[in-house]
Amino acid sequence: MPSARLAPRRIAQLSALLAMFALFTAQIVSALLPNVPVFVAASAAGLVLDTTLQYRDPGLLAVLGKVRFDTLVRQLLRDMLVLVGLLRIDGIDPQTEHAPLMIGLCLFYAVHFTCQGVGVLVRRSRTLPIVTRNIDASALHLTTAPPRLLARRQAQRLLTFSLPATAGLMATATTEDGLWGAIGVGAAVALALGGTVYLGTWLTSKKRAKSEQKVMEWLDQWLADYQPTVAMYFSGGTTSAYQANMWLSTLSKVEGKPLIVLRERFMVQKIDATDVPIICFPKVATMFSLENSTLQMMLHPANAAKTSQVLRIPSVKHAFINHGESDKLSSCNPYAKAYDEVWVAGPAARERYALAEVGVEDKDIVEVGRPQLAPIRPYSGAPTGAYTTVLYAPTWEGWDGNPGNTSVVLAGENVVRGLLADDNVRLLYKPHPMTGSVDPRAGAANERIKAMIREANTRRSGSRPGPEAAAELARRTVELDKLTSTHFRTSADEMERMLLQGTPDGAREAAIAEATTAWEKAYWASFPEWEHQIITNARPAIFTCFNQADLLISDVSSVVSDWLSSEKPYAVANTSGMTEEAFRTGFPTVSAGVILTPTAEGVPALLESVRHPEKDHFTAARAKLKEHLLGPSDPPSLARFNQAIQALCTKAEDRRVLMESRMPGEIPSPREASEEMSEDSESNGTDTVTA
Template sequence: MPSAGLVPRRIVQLSALFAMFALFTVQIVSALLPNIPLFVAAGAAGLVLDTYLQYRDPGLLALLGKVRFDALVRQLLRDMLILVGLLRIDGIDPLREQAPLLVGLCLFYAVHFACQGVSVLVRRTRTLPIVTRNIDASALRLTAAPPRILARRQAHRLLTFSLPITAGLLTTAATKDATWGGLGLGFGLTLLVGGTAYLATWLLPKKRARSEQQVMEWLDAWLERYQPTVAMYFSGGTTSAYQANMWLSTLSQLDKPLIVLRERFMVQKIDATDVPIICFPKVATMFSLENSTLKMMLHPANAAKTSQVLRIPTIKHAFINHGESDKLSSCNPYAKAYDEVWVAGPAARERYALAEVGVEDKDIVEVGRPQLAPIRPYAGPPTGTYTTVLYAPTWEGWDGNPGNTSVVLAGENIVRALLADDKVRLLYKPHPMTGSVDPRAGAANERIKAMIREANTKRSGARPGADAAEELARRTAELDRLTSTSFRSSADEMERMLLQGTPSGDREAAIAEATLAWEKAYWASFPEWEHLIVTEARPAIFACFNASDLLISDVSSVVSDWLSSEKPYAVGNTSGLPEAAFRAAFPTVSAGVVIAPDAREVPGLLDAVRDPEKDHFTKARADLKEQLLGPSDPPSIVRFGAAVRTLCAKADDRRVRMESRLANEIPSPRESRDEVTVEGEASEAAEDAEALR
């Protein structure tokens, strides 16, 4: 079921498409009659509407492109109809007046195609074999990008430069004076020729980047200077960057860290960090890491391209995952491809043993969850007027299991029971992918939000003054300044490489400080009685943890992370299993309250949160925390660092053994680079084609 705001938008989009086709129809009929006023109005309105949609809603026009009715075809049809109309209008000589207009129009399209060819050449020369961030790459002769309308927006360029031409031709139709058409064609043609010549200057030597061989030689020299030890390898889709971002603070504390990516777009998806980033779109270029000082790689997720980097024999690999839960996805058989699997605590070790997916116990290392350090520990029952409850359900997943999320079967009942308590303040933070697979989850999510908004209308009390809102605005601006980089709309990846060179100062420390100040201002900007719907990236889930007294969630990594605080929690059971079987199947539930679909347990749960004597899970939570996350001493970051050093030492030992074998003329097996290059040839060609669109 589409959301309430989506239906009106679709109506507007369909209306715009209907209007476009209606204008073409009117232009055809009025050209044949001929009806000059209607003909001129339809032609002008059609081009204006097409140009407007191209800038404001290009995705809508992309649908027309799929049926080959793209901007070029539409503009050709529009111009052809104008010429037909001129033939039908008395007073315009077809040979003496209209023929030059036809020749000029053909010349305009010829220059347009030439400009498109130049733009392809320019984009190719500006597409480097690698993409970097937080690295000074000025030695590669990086330059600012050409205007986007010339280099990348073919449809925008055609429609924009066609405006004076169409205006001149339609004026000719209205006045029967071919001079106006000639002026419009001359002006549009001059603009396009000038733009093409200006774009061609990016093909001159002073604006061309280094060759692929020179770029790779520069990278080898930089790796030799930087001497990286540990890298985080990541590959994924546009929505998966959070899996890598959660490890940035941990990675930055290691010696000589590096981030290795495979998709060009992912370079800008990684959050603000001082860690150098290198993207290797092609397999062959990535193998330059084989001769570097890199000893090991950390993998927060499995991906199709992971198998390619595992072929580098000089590097050890550790799978660190992006969260742990009782779900089967936390025991993926692919994990046995890594040298080691790093988990939080003993529970994950047992999970792998029970799953029997081929991961040997000797290859499992318990390192805790170092990124959980910002979560504050339990400080006793709530002392204020309100008990803050965080309801953070997960999404429905891909397999259709009704137990994946409580939103569909129990979400509304849980929220209704919480809102019925006058002393509860609810924070609702659904998973961002809720409703992406099951429309019922999306519909339930919208109904829950409506319930919360309605409940807020029934509450009243003092609200923070204007100073609180001003402070939040000031803190937001400061945090945005630190975490984002302003680029021109025309900036391409080469220009962004130039602007995102070596970071100045300790940006990560400044961001951490600014984030804490922002969170304080955010909570202060709302009255303590107001329920909140948190769907933006800020505040993050850990900030919501610190502001809450109780968590209600589903079987997910959110529960494991929450347990680091040892605060009370509950888990929704919509799996259809009896409570005893549910607890047995999912060990992370063992120290919390299980909530049935009717949410009858909520009142008693709230009583236990407010009165510690009624809380029977205090010791169980402490025990489960250690089982899931390992001991608190030494801290997780210390254990993580020790695991890094140990695996690096294993990589060093292997290199020594290999060098000893080579010294004794014993050949070591090694994958051929040619074989790797051939195997990745098809995917690389597809990626190159995508980059040049």
């Protein structure tokens, strides 16, 4: 199915490449003959096709760049063939007409390369040592970005500015009058020269940002004024931002002055809407600005390679909070012993670390619950509507190739087939966003499951919400997007986004929460109650799906732990190859749920127990397991979380006082030690490797 959908696009791309090479061939042959009509048509069509592809499908042309047949080479070849063709047209004088045109084209390319060099200087001058969000950085003289065509799109700039030159030269080939070519080439040179001069204005003191030293001095002053106490540190790839985003609501409610610390520049825009200040430190050296701030502790929702760098700051305490807990080995990674404390939801995680024997001592484990679970509504009894809503939310395949990680490959289709066979089931299918990223079989199974659900919907019928429901959803979507997204113009760069994303309105988070609730209500109201749903976007969030569902079917993952806060029935697919008894013993989170085999023959009985609670034998077990996994309900999780923050901050402050009581210089700071290592390495002629 996916390959069939991609076929027309692949055919169009291949046709475009073949057409480009055919036009080059026609241009060569017609220039040598010469054949003026074919020569003019091939030269003009080649440039127009190349320019169109640059704007509409630059990825296709990137393939040609890999074999060194990039835009510059192609345009040079076209212009060279144009000059060859003009030489072979009898009515054009090589001395008085052809030579000036050749000199003009050379001048055009000289200006193009100059503009390219200016663009490099402008980009470097606008690359700050840090990136911020939700911070007023106007004191840094931030300015809007130059046009992207001039500063960053050299291929598009070359082809666009070449259009008048090619048009003039083709007019000369047709009329045998060199004046037209001179006008066209002159216009191209003027465009390139004007663009270069305009781009160069971003190098003037009026538009140029402050130096790195001034920027870091400004940051030190901002940190002194803001006085942060607790930060969330995050580093990761493009698809991992959800691991940090799930903690934003909690971070905004902590006592003290919260801060978000990032390491990758792109991640600044991946973090969801929040009022918490964000600082990105791409380099280790700049990150040590935090060492002299009031920051006392950091929260870590994930382990990353760059985490070891921030752990070198001794004045800051570190707590690992993870991005979800499950019975998988990844939930008790040996790296956790690098932190001062490991914060877990409840006693189950404490026991998990003890059994894993990965070096995390029991005294360093703190139970704080799961503050994010507050929006999940509790169990209210059997389904009351015409349909039983089932959420199938399998996890992804993981890195280790364990067949028990995800049920999608071995059991997914059977589970979905069993659910779709019941006419009174409405299925919500929400696969993990990374499904298929490691194992192609998981991606293929995921696509087959989606196809099954779409086909099942074609066999169902019934009344649908009126057009006003769709209009309400569209209105709520626009309203929520305005609150959660900052719409930048196409040319906006990092510095311009910093300028636009200054200090936020303090009431924004409350407005977002209200708008999100309204959007969720409109979203579910826009679908008929009998229609199955495939949910792959960030909205609606998983907790919203929890509140819609009567039953969860999932894998051994944090989804099950979070679901248990509702105490609703759930089932877990066992694709590990273990017996049910061993599976329940090895993975405590599944002990209060129904275990499904890969064939999923237990689905009908599972649905029966949901519709008739007297047949549900796990009601009491779920309540007991909930407390074991998530801790007690009183005091609330957020209160316990704040208590843990205050306790660790006190430890950090005690250590700071102790260090200040010692002789100055007795213990070098990480920054001083790093500088000393660099000096020693330079004197020895060796390079240092930052951990």
